[in-house]
Amino acid sequence: xxxxxxxxMVVLLLLGFPMMVPLLIGAMVGFVGIFGxxxxxxxxxxxxxxxxxxxxxxxxxxxxxxxxLMTRGQxxxxxxxxxxxxxxxxxGGLAISAAGACTMFGAVSGSTQATVVxxxxxxxPRLLKAGYSDKFTLALIINASxxxxxxxxxxxxxxxxxxxxxxxxxxxxxxxxPGLLILxxxxxxxxxxxxxHNVPTEPKASWSERGRALARALWPLGFPAIVIGGIYGGxxxxxxxxxxxxxxxxxxxxxxxxxxxxxxxxATAKSTGLITAVVFILIGAGTAFSYIISFAQIPQAILxxxxxxxxxxxxxxxxxAIAFFIGCMxxxxxxxxxxxxxxxxxxxxxSGLDPVLVGTLITLQVAIGSATPPFGxxxxxxxxxxxxxxxxxxxxxxxxxxxxxxxxxxxIFFPQIALFLRDMAIS
Amino acid sequence: DxxxxxxxxxxxxxxxxFAQKFKEEVEANSDHEVQLFPFGTLGESDNIxxxxxxxxxQFVNQSPGFTGALIPEAQVFLVPYLLPEDExxxxxxxxDSEAINGIFPELYAEQGLELLTMYPEGEVMVTxxxxxxxxxxxDDVKVRVMTNPLLVSSYQAFGATPTPLPxxxxxxxxxxxxxxxxxxxxxxxESTRTFEVQEHITRLGHNNxxxxxMANKDFFDGLSExxxxxxxxxxxxxxxxxxxxxxxxxxxSLEAIEAAKPSITVTTLSEEERAPFRAxxxxxxxxxxxxxxxxxxxxxxxxxxxxxxxxx
Amino acid sequence: MxxxxxPAAGPDQRATGPATAEDDIDDAAYRSGLPGxxxxxxxGIARLEAVILALGVLAMAVNTVANVVGRFVxxxxxxxxxxxNAALIVLITFAxxxxxxxxxxxxxxxxxLDMLPVGPRKLAMIAxxxxxxxxxxxxxxxxxxxxxxxxxxxxxxxxxxxxxxxxLVWVPVGLFLTALQYALTALHNATHPGVWLSTxxxxxxxxxxxxxxx
Ligand code: NA
Ligand code: NA
Numbered sequence: 001x002x003x004x005x006x007x008x009m010v011v012l013l014l015l016g017f018p019m020m021v022p023l024l025i026g027a028m029v030g031f032v033g034i035f036g037x038x039x040x041x042x043x044x045x046x047x048x049x050x051x052x053x054x055x056x057x058x059x060x061x062x063x064x065x066x067x068x069l070m071t072r073g074q075x076x077x078x079x080x081x082x083x084x085x086x087x088x089x090x091x092g093g094l095a096i097s098a099a100g101a102c103t104m105f106g107a108v109s110g111s112t113q114a115t116v117v118x119x120x121x122x123x124x125p126r127l128l129k130a131g132y133s134d135k136f137t138l139a140l141i142i143n144a145s146x147x148x149x150x151x152x153x154x155x156x157x158x159x160x161x162x163x164x165x166x167x168x169x170x171x172x173x174x175x176x177x178p179g180l181l182i183l184x185x186x187x188x189x190x191x192x193x194x195x196x197h198n199v200p201t202e203p204k205a206s207w208s209e210r211g212r213a214l215a216r217a218l219w220p221l222g223f224p225a226i227v228i229g230g231i232y233g234g235x236x237x238x239x240x241x242x243x244x245x246x247x248x249x250x251x252x253x254x255x256x257x258x259x260x261x262x263x264x265x266x267a268t269a270k271s272t273g274l275i276t277a278v279v280f281i282l283i284g285a286g287t288a289f290s291y292i293i294s295f296a297q298i299p300q301a302i303l304x305x306x307x308x309x310x311x312x313x314x315x316x317x318x319x320x321a322i323a324f325f326i327g328c329m330x331x332x333x334x335x336x337x338x339x340x341x342x343x344x345x346x347x348x349x350x351s352g353l354d355p356v357l358v359g360t361l362i363t364l365q366v367a368i369g370s371a372t373p374p375f376g377x378x379x380x381x382x383x384x385x386x387x388x389x390x391x392x393x394x395x396x397x398x399x400x401x402x403x404x405x406x407x408x409x410x411x412i413f414f415p416q417i418a419l420f421l422r423d424m425a426i427s
Numbered sequence: 428d429x430x431x432x433x434x435x436x437x438x439x440x441x442x443x444x445f446a447q448k449f450k451e452e453v454e455a456n457s458d459h460e461v462q463l464f465p466f467g468t469l470g471e472s473d474n475i476x477x478x479x480x481x482x483x484x485q486f487v488n489q490s491p492g493f494t495g496a497l498i499p500e501a502q503v504f505l506v507p508y509l510l511p512e513d514e515x516x517x518x519x520x521x522x523d524s525e526a527i528n529g530i531f532p533e534l535y536a537e538q539g540l541e542l543l544t545m546y547p548e549g550e551v552m553v554t555x556x557x558x559x560x561x562x563x564x565x566d567d568v569k570v571r572v573m574t575n576p577l578l579v580s581s582y583q584a585f586g587a588t589p590t591p592l593p594x595x596x597x598x599x600x601x602x603x604x605x606x607x608x609x610x611x612x613x614x615x616x617e618s619t620r621t622f623e624v625q626e627h628i629t630r631l632g633h634n635n636x637x638x639x640x641m642a643n644k645d646f647f648d649g650l651s652e653x654x655x656x657x658x659x660x661x662x663x664x665x666x667x668x669x670x671x672x673x674x675x676x677x678x679x680s681l682e683a684i685e686a687a688k689p690s691i692t693v694t695t696l697s698e699e700e701r702a703p704f705r706a707x708x709x710x711x712x713x714x715x716x717x718x719x720x721x722x723x724x725x726x727x728x729x730x731x732x733x734x735x736x737x738x739x
Numbered sequence: 740m741x742x743x744x745x746p747a748a749g750p751d752q753r754a755t756g757p758a759t760a761e762d763d764i765d766d767a768a769y770r771s772g773l774p775g776x777x778x779x780x781x782x783g784i785a786r787l788e789a790v791i792l793a794l795g796v797l798a799m800a801v802n803t804v805a806n807v808v809g810r811f812v813x814x815x816x817x818x819x820x821x822x823x824n825a826a827l828i829v830l831i832t833f834a835x836x837x838x839x840x841x842x843x844x845x846x847x848x849x850x851x852l853d854m855l856p857v858g859p860r861k862l863a864m865i866a867x868x869x870x871x872x873x874x875x876x877x878x879x880x881x882x883x884x885x886x887x888x889x890x891x892x893x894x895x896x897x898x899x900x901x902x903x904x905x906x907l908v909w910v911p912v913g914l915f916l917t918a919l920q921y922a923l924t925a926l927h928n929a930t931h932p933g934v935w936l937s938t939x940x941x942x943x944x945x946x947x948x949x950x951x952x953x
Contacts, residue, residue, distance in 0.1 A: 016852035016863065018845040020836075021871050024878065035483075038877070042885040043483055045878065049910060050470050052832050053825045055593035061831070062803065065796055110599075153599040161620055163437055163466075167687070168598055168620045234604030236807060237596050243803035266793050267763045273792025274764075277835020278846055280828065287470075294468045295431075295483075338467040342438050374848070383846045391850035473894075480892065496897050538892060567814070574898045579818055590816045591898070718900065 002298050005030045006330065009289065013374050023285035023375075024048075030292030044288045051287025051332075052280045055239065056110070056155065061276040062242030063114030064385070066223075066249045067121045068268045073253030073260050075220035076122030078213075082221075084126075085213035088202035092194035094130050096187045098123045099144040103183050106148025108231050110155055110238045112370060113279065113381040115145035121385060131199040138388065139396030142371045142378045143404070144186055149333075149367035150179035153238075156363045159334055163341045164348075166355040173425055174360045174418040178411055185403045219252055275384045282380045283332070289375075290335040299327070299339055308347050316351045317361060317412045320344055324362050328369020332377070336369070337362065360418040361411055368404045371397060433464040433475040434488035435638075440618055441548040441669065441676075442488045442638060448668040449486075449640075452661035457654070461486075480539045482643050490638040491545070492575055498534050499720030503730055505577040506715050507633035508708045511734060512550075517635060518670050520737035521546055526729040530722065531639075541647040543662045546669055548636040549612030549677050554625040556607055560696065562586035562703050571597055571609040580714040581633070584707035601625060612636045613680035622684045622691055630695040631704055640665075764789075764842055772923035772938030784916065785841055791834040791909075799827045819898040826906035833913030840920035843936030861934050864942070868925035875918035882911035 009026030013019065024044070031040055070076040083101075087093035101123070106115035120141035127137040149156045152172035161168035193199070205213070226244050230236040236244055253260040260268075293299070308319050323344075327336040341362070348358050370376050373394050382393045411417055432449070436442040443465055450461040469475050469484070472493045479487035491501035503509070503526075511517050521527065527545050535542040553559060555568060565587035572578040574591040582589035590606050600606045602624040609621065615636075616622050640662060647655065681693050696704075716723050766789050771781035806820040817823075839845050852863055890904040920937060927938045934942040 013848050014851055015867070016847055016849045017867050018847045018871055020845070021874060024874060028874075038881075040481070040483055041878065041881040042888065043478055043481065045882045045885045045910065046474060046477060047470060049829060049907065050474050052828055054595065055821050055824065056595045058799065058803065058824045058828065061796060061828070062800060065800060153602070155595060158595070158598050159467075162618065165439070165618055166620075167623060169623045232603060235811075237592065237600060237605055239596075240803055240807045243800050244807065246800040247804050269793035269796040270789055271763060273796045273831050274835055274839055274842075274844060276796070276828075277792070277832045278839045278844055280832040281836050282846060284832065291469060294464070297462060335467070338465075342465060380846050384844075389850070389853070390846070390848040391853075477889075477892075481888070496903070497892060497894050499895075569810075574818055574821060576818075576898065576900075579898075588814055588816075589818075590810065591818055591821060593821065 001030065001033045001296055002301065004033060005292065005296075005298075009330070010374065019380070020281050020285040023282065023289045027285075027288040027292045030296055034292075034296060043291075047288040047291045048281075048284035051284035057280075057283070059109060059111045059239040059242040060113045060117075060279070060381075061272055062239065062246055063109060063111065064117045064275055065269065065272040066242060066245035067118040068272050069246065069249035069253055069260065069265075070220070070223070071122045072264060072268060073249070074257050075223065075249060075252055078217045079220045079223070080122060080126050082213045082217040084202065085205040085210045089204035091201055092187075092191035092199070093201070094123075094127060095132060095136075095140060095190035095194060095199075098127060098140060099183060099186045099190060102141060102144035103147045103151065103179070105227065106145045107151035107153075107179075108228050108238070109242070110148070110153055112145045112148050112378050114242065115148060116141055116378050116381045117275075117385050120145070120382070124386060130202075131197070132193070133197070133396070134388070135392060135396030136193060137396075138382055138386065138393050139400050140186070140190065142376075142382055142393070143397065143400035144183070145378055146367040146371045147179050147182050147186075149363050149370070150175040150182070150360070152176070154363060156333060156337060156366045157359060159337050160341060160359045160362055163338060164345060164355055164359065166359050170356045170422045170425075171359045171363075173422040174356050175363060176421055177417045178360060178364060178407055181410075181417060182404065182407055185407065186400065189399060189403060219256060222248055222252075275381075278384045279377065279380050283377060286332050286375055286377075287335070290331040293331060294335065294339050299323075300343060303340075303343055308344075311351075313351050313353055314412065316344075316347055316353060317358070320348075320358065321361055321365055321408055321412070324365035325369055325372075328366055329372050330375050332375075333366040333370055337366065354415065354419065356422060357411075357415045357418055361408065364404070364408055364411065368401060368408070372401065429460045429462060430485040431462050431464065431483070432486035432488075433469050433478070433484050434466070435472045435475075435490065435493075436466050436615075437618065438463070438465050441612075441614060441673070444672055445546065445640070445665045445669045446488065448665040449661045452664045453657060456660070457657050459654075459657075479641065479643050482646060484643070485646050486543075486640065486642050488638060488640050490548075490636065492573060492578075494639070495575060495577075497538055499718060500534055500722050500726045501531070501639075502575065502577050502719055503715060503723070503726050504637040505575060505581070505634070506708065506711055506727075507581050507631075508705045509730060509734070510547075510635045510637070511738065512632045513738075514674075516734075516737050517547055520734055521666075521670075523737065524730070524733040526726055526733055530726055530729055534722065535639075535641055536644060539644045541642040541644045543640045543642055543658065544666050545637055545639045546666055547673065548638055549614055549673060549680075550630065550632070551610050551612055551634040551636050552616065553610045553629045553631060554601075554608050554616060554621060554627065555629065556626045558627050558692065558694065559629040559631075560694070560700055568607045569605070571600065571606040576718055577711060577714055581707070581711050584710050585631075585704055597621065598624065613677045613684070617680040617684050622688055626691060628681070628684070628691060628693045630693070632696065632701055633704060769841070770939055772920070772927055785838065788834045788838040788841075788916075791830060792838060795827050795831040795834070799824055799831075802827070819896075822896045822899050822906075829906060830909050833909045835913075837913050837916035837920055840917045840924075841937055841939065843940035857934060860942070861928055864934050864936075865925050865928045868921045868928065872918045872921035872925060875914050875921065879911045879914035879918055882914050886911060 005026050008029045009022045012022035027044055083097045087097055101119045102115050105119045106112050124137050157171040158168055161171050227241050230241045231238055370378050379393055383390055432446055434442040434446050446463050453459055453461050472489055475487050476489045478484045491504040495502035532542045562585055565585050568587045569590040570582050570587045571592045572589045579589045592600050592606055601621055766786055769785050771778035773781045802820055802823045806817045810816050886904050886907045894903040896903055923938050928935050936942050
C-alpha cells in the first residue's frame, strides 16, 4: 500500500500532471486500498477543504496582495534602492541582503510562503538585473525563507512543544543559534557565488545619494515597521499585520504616490486570488494526501521495523533527522510533526536526549523539507508567483540543501550550537 | 476487526489517557484491535466527528463545546457555575445524570452517533498577567476564548474582553500581548506551555471541561450483543480510570507549573469573591436558551434536577 | 509631498516582477472553448470567477483590518471574522482553480514532458487533460455529496449561526468547471495543431502569441 500510494504520486508527478492530480490520485489509491472502493471520497473532499481553512493561512494571500501592490507601485523599488545605496558596492551585497531580508521577514510573519512573495517578489528582478542567475536567485529566496522556521515565533516549534511537552520558550531560544549559523553560511555561499560568477558591483554611493535614497524610502519603511514592530509589539497577529500592510500599501500607492488606479487595484486583487488558488489547492490536496498516510498508519509500519530501540543517542538523532527529512519531502511539515513526534517520544526519553535539542533538529529538518521536492509549499508559491517551471525553481537548491544538511550534522555532534543560549538563560 | 478511534488531544493528555485505557480493555477482552489517532493526525475536531458520522472512524472523542455547532443543546456544558465545584458531587453527577444518560443519547442519535459516555477533564482556570479577584480586575483584559457565543457571553458578563484567536496563534499572542489571557484546565495549561508567558492563574470555579466519547451508530447497532457489551465495559473501565486519574491531576499539574515557573501565582477565589461572577449565570443561561436548540429548556431543567440529586 | 511627482520605477525593473501589468489576464480577450450560446454562458462564468477572485481578496483584507480596528478602537473583536475568512478562502480557491485552468496556470512538473517532441507531447497532453478531467468530474460529484450531507446534518458556523454548507457551495461548482476546462483542453489538443495547456494558451512558459489563438 505504501509503495502504491507514494509510487502513484511520484510517477504522475513526473509525467507532468497538474500537481493537484498526483496528490489527489495518490490519496485515492489509499482510500480504495483501505475501503475497497471509492464510496468514502467525500472525506477526501473534506480534507481538501480542511487543509485550506486554518486561520493562520490567511496571512499568505494578504502578504501576496500587499507585495503585489508594493511591486506594482513604488514602495518595493524605493526600499530596494535604499538597500543598494548602502550595499550595492559590496560583493554579493544584494544577495546577502536578500537572504537577511527573507530570514527576518519569514521569522516575524511566520509564513514562509508569504516571504517568498513579499521579499522574493520585489528582489528577484533586481538580483537578475545585478547579474545573478535565476536558478541561484530562486533557490536563495526559497531556502532563506525557510530559515524562518528556526527563528521565533515558529509554528513548527510550538506544535513540537505541545505534542512533546517541551518548553516552547527554550525551543525558541535554541532555534536562534542554528538559524543565524545557516544565514551566515548562506551569506558566505552568496559571496563565493558572486566572486566566482563575477557578479558586478555598483559604484559606491555617496552619502548625499544615500540620504536621498533614505528620504525616498521613508514612507515605504512603514512596512517593516508594521510587520516587525506590530507583531513583536503585540499590536497585530501575523495575519492582521499582513492585512495592515495591504491597507498601508493602498494608502501609499493610491493616495500618496498616486501611482495605482482602481482598475489596477482590481487587476492586482485578481492576480493575488489566482496565485492563492493555485497554491492553496495544492495545500488542500497535500492535506488529503497526508490524511491517507496518517490513516493507513504508514509511518508506524515503516518505523516499527528498523529497531531504533537498540541505537545509541547518535543513532536515534540520525534516524529522527532522516525520518523527518523524508517525511517533509512528501507531506506538510505540521502533519509530519503531529504524526512522528509521538512515535519517537518513548525512544527519545529512553535515550536521555535533551528534548530541546531533538526539537531543534526536527524543526531544522522541517525547514529543509519545505524547500525539498516533490512536495513543498514554498516551491509551489515560487512557481505560481514567478511563473517559472518547476524544474527551474528547484534546480539551484542542491548547494543550499547541502549547507542545511551540514548544519544538521553539526547540530548532532555539537548540540551547544542550539543549546548555549538556552543554557545561558537558565543559569 | 480494526476499530479506529480519534480524539482532540495528545496521547498523554486526559482524552489520550482515556483512549489508551479503552484500547487496553478492548484488546485484553477480545480479538479486536483499536488504532488511536491523537489530535491533528486526521484533521481538526469537526473533521474527525464528521468522519465518525460517515463511518470511516468507529469512535470519536469530541467536547460538547465543539459539538454545539451540530447539537446546540450540548453547549449547556459551557454555562458557568452549572457544574458542581465539589469533586465527589461532580463525579456522581456524571455517573447518574438523566440528562447525560437519557436526553443526550437521543440528541446524538439524531446525528448518527451513539453517545457512550461523558466525562470531566478538569477544572477550567483563567490565566492572565494581572491578578484577578473581582470583575473589575477583568477590565480591558483580552481573554482568548473559542468562537462560541456562550463563552463570549460569559466573559463579557465577567467584565473581560473576550477575544477569539486561532489556537495556533495563542502562545505567540500571549507572549506579545495581543491577548492577555485564556481559559483551560490545568493539565492543558501545563502541556501547552502557555504558563511560560503568563503571570497568574486564577481559579474562578466556573466550569469543568467536559468531553464525550461516541461511536458511529450504524456500526454500534450492527455489532453483536457481545461486542456491544465489550464496548460498554471498556467505556466504563476507562471512565472509572479517568476519574481516578483525575484525583490530584489538577494539583499535580499546578505543582509542575509552579516548579517550572516559580514566579507564577495560583489563586483560588473565595466564596465571597466568586459571588459576583456567579451572579452572571442567569444572563448566560438566557443566551443558552436562545441558541441552545429546541430542547434547550428541557436539558437545562434536567441538568439542574440531576445536580440537585447528585448533591444530596 | 515631494514624493508624489517622482517618476515611477522604469519598466525594465518591473519586467520580471511577480505581477506586472503585462502579465495580467485580460478577461475581455478571453475566448471560451465552447461553441455558440454555451460559449457565451462560459464567458460569463469566466467573468464571474474573475470578480469572485478580486472581490474575495479585497473582502478578506477589509474583514481582517476591521477586526483589528474593532479590537483597538471599540474594544470588541468581530467574533465572526475568522469564519468569514474561512468562507472566503474556500470561495477564492475553488473559483480560482477553474480560472487557472482556463488560462493554463496550474502548477505542474513539466521537465520530462518538455523534452519530448511535439507529437508525443501532444498525445501526452491529451491523456493528461482527459484524466485530470475525469478525476475532477468524479470529485465534483463527491463534493456535491459532501455538501448535501453537511446540509442534512445541519451544522452551523458557531459565531455566525448560519448553515456551514452555504460556505461550501462553490466547491462542487469549482471542481466541475475545472473538470470541464480540462475536458475542453483535451478536445482542443485533439482538434487543433500544436500543444495546448488550455483552450486559449499554448504550451511553453512564454505567453501564447495572439495569432495562435483560435
Ligand atoms: Na519564525
Ligand atoms: Na518537501
